[in-house]
Amino acid sequence: MKGTTRLPKTRLMKKLTSKKKAALDYEILHRICDRAFFMALKMIDIANSRPVSDKGEPKVGGHASACASSQHILAAIHLVLRNPEDYLACKPHVSPMDHAFNYLLHNFRDKDGNLLDGDTRKLAMSHLRHYSKEGFPVFQSYHAESDPDSFRVFPSGSVGIPPVVALYTALTYEFAKDHHFEIDESPYFWCLMGDSEFREGSLMEAMPDAGERELGRVVWIVDYNRQNLDGTRVCNEKALGGSDADRMIGIAKSNGWEGIKLKHGKIRERLFAETGGQEFRRVLDEEFTDFEFQAVLEANRPELTREVLAKKSPNLKSFLKNLSEEQIQRAFLNLGGHDIESLVETLQTAKADVKRPSLIVAYTVKGYGLRCQGLSGNHSTLPEEEELMEMAERLAASNSDPFSEFPEDSTEEKYLDKRRTFLVEGMEQIRNQVTARQQSWKKSAAEIHWPSDMEISALKFNPYAHTQWMWGQIAAKLDRLARGEKASRESHPKAPDVSKLSITDQTWFKVARYFLTMAPDVGTSTNTSPNMNGKLYGDIEQEDFELLYDAKDKKAPDVVPKLSERSGHLRFEIAEGNCMSAAGAIGKFFYFVGMPLFPAMTIYDFFIKRAHDQYYYNLYWRSSFATLGTPSGVTLAPEGAQHSWKSDFQIPHAITWEPCFSKELDWIFADILRRHFTLDNEDRESPLIRCVTKGLPQKEFLERLKKQKRFEAAGEDEILGRVREEVLAGAYRLIHFEGYVDYVPGDNVVHLFAMGAPGVEAMRASDRLLEKGIYANVFIVTSPDLCLGNLAYQDAYRHLRETLKISGDVHLQKVDSQAQWISLQGGRIPIVSVHDGEPGLLDNIGSIVGVKQAALAVRRTSKSGTTADIYHVHGIDADSIVEASEKILEDTAKERFEVSANLQTS
Numbered sequence: 001m002k003g004t005t006r007l008p009k010t011r012l013m014k015k016l017t018s019k020k021k022a023a024l025d026y027e028i029l030h031r032i033c034d035r036a037f038f039m040a041l042k043m044i045d046i047a048n049s050r051p052v053s054d055k056g057e058p059k060v061g062g063h064a065s066a067c068a069s070s071q072h073i074l075a076a077i078h079l080v081l082r083n084p085e086d087y088l089a090c091k092p093h094v095s096p097m098d099h100a101f102n103y104l105l106h107n108f109r110d111k112d113g114n115l116l117d118g119d120t121r122k123l124a125m126s127h128l129r130h131y132s133k134e135g136f137p138v139f140q141s142y143h144a145e146s147d148p149d150s151f152r153v154f155p156s157g158s159v160g161i162p163p164v165v166a167l168y169t170a171l172t173y174e175f176a177k178d179h180h181f182e183i184d185e186s187p188y189f190w191c192l193m194g195d196s197e198f199r200e201g202s203l204m205e206a207m208p209d210a211g212e213r214e215l216g217r218v219v220w221i222v223d224y225n226r227q228n229l230d231g232t233r234v235c236n237e238k239a240l241g242g243s244d245a246d247r248m249i250g251i252a253k254s255n256g257w258e259g260i261k262l263k264h265g266k267i268r269e270r271l272f273a274e275t276g277g278q279e280f281r282r283v284l285d286e287e288f289t290d291f292e293f294q295a296v297l298e299a300n301r302p303e304l305t306r307e308v309l310a311k312k313s314p315n316l317k318s319f320l321k322n323l324s325e326e327q328i329q330r331a332f333l334n335l336g337g338h339d340i341e342s343l344v345e346t347l348q349t350a351k352a353d354v355k356r357p358s359l360i361v362a363y364t365v366k367g368y369g370l371r372c373q374g375l376s377g378n379h380s381t382l383p384e385e386e387e388l389m390e391m392a393e394r395l396a397a398s399n400s401d402p403f404s405e406f407p408e409d410s411t412e413e414k415y416l417d418k419r420r421t422f423l424v425e426g427m428e429q430i431r432n433q434v435t436a437r438q439q440s441w442k443k444s445a446a447e448i449h450w451p452s453d454m455e456i457s458a459l460k461f462n463p464y465a466h467t468q469w470m471w472g473q474i475a476a477k478l479d480r481l482a483r484g485e486k487a488s489r490e491s492h493p494k495a496p497d498v499s500k501l502s503i504t505d506q507t508w509f510k511v512a513r514y515f516l517t518m519a520p521d522v523g524t525s526t527n528t529s530p531n532m533n534g535k536l537y538g539d540i541e542q543e544d545f546e547l548l549y550d551a552k553d554k555k556a557p558d559v560v561p562k563l564s565e566r567s568g569h570l571r572f573e574i575a576e577g578n579c580m581s582a583a584g585a586i587g588k589f590f591y592f593v594g595m596p597l598f599p600a601m602t603i604y605d606f607f608i609k610r611a612h613d614q615y616y617y618n619l620y621w622r623s624s625f626a627t628l629g630t631p632s633g634v635t636l637a638p639e640g641a642q643h644s645w646k647s648d649f650q651i652p653h654a655i656t657w658e659p660c661f662s663k664e665l666d667w668i669f670a671d672i673l674r675r676h677f678t679l680d681n682e683d684r685e686s687p688l689i690r691c692v693t694k695g696l697p698q699k700e701f702l703e704r705l706k707k708q709k710r711f712e713a714a715g716e717d718e719i720l721g722r723v724r725e726e727v728l729a730g731a732y733r734l735i736h737f738e739g740y741v742d743y744v745p746g747d748n749v750v751h752l753f754a755m756g757a758p759g760v761e762a763m764r765a766s767d768r769l770l771e772k773g774i775y776a777n778v779f780i781v782t783s784p785d786l787c788l789g790n791l792a793y794q795d796a797y798r799h800l801r802e803t804l805k806i807s808g809d810v811h812l813q814k815v816d817s818q819a820q821w822i823s824l825q826g827g828r829i830p831i832v833s834v835h836d837g838e839p840g841l842l843d844n845i846g847s848i849v850g851v852k853q854a855a856l857a858v859r860r861t862s863k864s865g866t867t868a869d870i871y872h873v874h875g876i877d878a879d880s881i882v883e884a885s886e887k888i889l890e891d892t893a894k895e896r897f898e899v900s901a902n903l904q905t906s
């Protein structure tokens with residue numbers, strides 16, 4: 001399948017993206033920015049003034065001062081720098097400011113992507129932090145995909161994540177181009193963040209990766225206002241050897257980034273050129289700690305500013321004498337981050353080197369232009385009505401109709417109009433292009449006859465395969481089809497004919513090129529090595545010295561990165577957060593660009609928690625990617641006892657799978673691929689598959705199934721076909737005695753529910769219980785979400801109740817019969833569940849159907865040892881299952897059933 005459609009660049013598009021630019025009138029841009037700032041403040045004000053019926057309702061709030069400090073940075077991006085294809089990530093609290101610019105640019109769309117008309121745009125502006133029962137456009141507290149202006153914007157809310165996702169989206173573009181996907185845009189990634197945000201570990205973790213991978217279109221801009229939520233940031237500059245800004249620049253440079261400090265605005269620069277100006281510059285640069293500078297700002301007394309400057313340097317005496325206090329104060333306040341001209345110049349410099357990402361530290365003032373300007377506690381200060389009215393008057397805006405736009409014949413409107421033509425019409429072109437790609441893909445995918453498995457024939461030769469091994473086989477097969485010897489002539493001239501592939505492989509071949517693997521330094525230990533060997537993606541312009549000196553370790557994968565079509569594995573350092581953000585970004589490429597890339601990352605299950613925030617972010621905006629949590633649980637006891645807890649995510653849009661036998665995983669992964677490529681994965685976009693490294697007796701899978709009465713007359717294919725359906729619905733019957741002689745529900749029957757590797761313990765327990773005359777049916781849970789969790793809740797646990805026939809029914813048997821009386825005895829079928837993980841994963845079966853349940857699970861931290869020993873320690877071995885089954889049957893037998901007196905007499 002030709003996956004993507006290259007659409008011809010239209011003449012309009014060419015015109016829109018032409019390089020010619022007229023000289024900018026920065027006065028106009030400042031006036032537009034002032035108006036946008038006023039609108040942002042009014043958005044916050046309206047949200048806070050809405051009537052509430054409940055006393056005690058939490059405050060709405062908003063962040064006027066955080067908007068104020070970033071206003072000019074956003075102005076430079078929105079009004080000058082941003083191209084239609086570019087992406088934007090912002091610190092959460094600046095979102096109203098961002099909405100205001102998009103409002104003026106008419107860059108609002110409905111959920112289908114159609115541009116909003118003027119009235120609806122205006123309505124949206126009064127709907128910040130609002131829920132509309134009527135379905136009118138609203139804005140969430142922070143940037144969200146559902147916002148009207150979310151075109152190529154990364155959601156925010158958790159600081160420190162969006163800039164990283166932006167960075168990995170940039171990497172995805174590189175990957176797509178290097179793999180010859182037809183993609184003709186080269187967007188920039190503008191990311192605005194706070195200075196306290198820049199202390200987030202996620203950002204530090206990602207920086208070297210961006211530097212090494214030379215993601216030069218990434219521009220991070222730190223709004224350096226020297227304040228955070230709790231107040232003025234007071235850093236130990238002595239220990240740091242400079243200001244925090246210096247530290248940031250140092251970090252940038254040592255990580256392969258361009259580091260640019262934008263401290264001074266044009267007013268200052270002009271003064272620096274005058275006599276004595278150099279000393280003025282030196283004093284500003286060298287004589288103030290951030291804290292002292294901030295304190296002078298906070299004091300906001302021009303006479304004090306003069307006095308402090310004069311004290312810093314006697315040489316400034318005559319320079320200062322020539323300036324009025326007002327001029328001095330203006331210059332003192334004239335930081336680069338509030339001067340659009342300086343910002344535009346700096347951002348253009350950052351754009352120039354497309355091989356080196358840039359970090360710009362733009363000096364700003366929190367609350368700039370507001371009464372709370374520079375005040376330490378201004379993070380949540382809301383301007384009073386009077387202040388807003390004053391501002392409206394100053395800007396010739398209307399306080400009662402705050403979202404009225406500039407008059408048609410004004411210079412501001414004329415500038416905006418031109419900018420709209422360039423930006424918004426350009427975005428429309430891109431949107432149409434992406435939609436066309438998406439439609440074309442959906443059409444092709446709908447024509448595919450999707451196989452039910454991956455035909456992993458090697459399973460025959462590995463009688464004690466484990467699920468992690470099976471994952472390796474699946475990944476290797478897809479990789480071979482996409483990039484290996486068997487790939488088609490289309491992409492590899494020397495490759496053999498596709499028609500020699502099996503029918504199944506021919507189908508997987510069609511999608512294999514969209515599949516890629518990745519791991520945070522656990523690729524080889526998670527059986528992903530075949531995908532790595534000579535196939536690591538990247539270009540470090542490094543000669544392969546191992547090759548040159550004939551020093552390759554033949555037993556290990558060749559891990560020298562290459563820029564070739566064959567390179568389909570992304571190698572990460574021990575940086576789980578990076579890997580997770582990359583998976584999220586790549587999994588979102590269909591949404592953004594129309595190419596259905598499907599990343600699968602392996603990670604030790606225990607360490608997914610290192611990337612929880614990133615994982616949550618990916619799930620929240622429905623990225624489609626697979627996580628292989630492997631090895632997982634205490635089943636790893638021989639090698640690593642501390643891997644004792646599994647990652648139990650009950651987050652919307654995630655689905656957890658935990659296969660027991662390898663064949664299950666074959667089916668599950670085939671289904672995951674089909675769902676991803678056909679977009680049949682709503683509410684389960686992100687599968688997490690937990691695997692283990694304990695080998696299980698694979699042949700028992702079919703042997704046990706065949707013993708069920710329901711399959712008495714069925715052939716192998718029919719059995720597997722029917723069981724596959726159950727596997728994909730969340731649980732299947734592995735052992736079932738229904739129809740056997742003396743099978744008496746309510747008397748000698750117990751249901752065992754097992755998940756993952758302890759499924760074998762349940763099998764063994766069932767055998768032993770049978771010897772004691774107890775029929776223990778074994779149900780293998782493949783997905784707790786589908787069988788018992790959020791996804792099962794959606795259809796009232798239909799699979800559990802109807803297919804598996806688990807119920808709370810009382811089974812009564814006649815014991816004795818006399819002329820007048822019938823004696824009854826009976827009960828329900830109790831349940832014992834067992835799995836290697838937190839009890840909450842399976843312990844609700846009993847409460848769903850209304851029977852007694854004993855939940856055997858991992859309830860303590862673990863120890864090293866054999867799996868037999870450690871399963872015993874946790875009570876999840878066959879012995880414990882037998883014991884629990886006997887006890888629960890006994891308890892069930894003690895249940896009393898009272899027959900109403902009325903029934904006796906009637």
Ligand SMILES: Cc1ncc(C[n+]2csc(CCOP(=O)(O)OP(=O)(O)O)c2C)c(N)n1
Pocket residue numbers: 066069091092093157158159160193194195196197198223225227228229230366
């Ligand atoms: C991960 C995370 N932690 C905490 C918060 C709460 N929070 C939001 S903004 C903020 C302070 C931001 O300070 P800074 O980054 O300097 O930006 P400023 O608002 O000063 O521009 C905090 C603590 C959050 N949104 N996300």
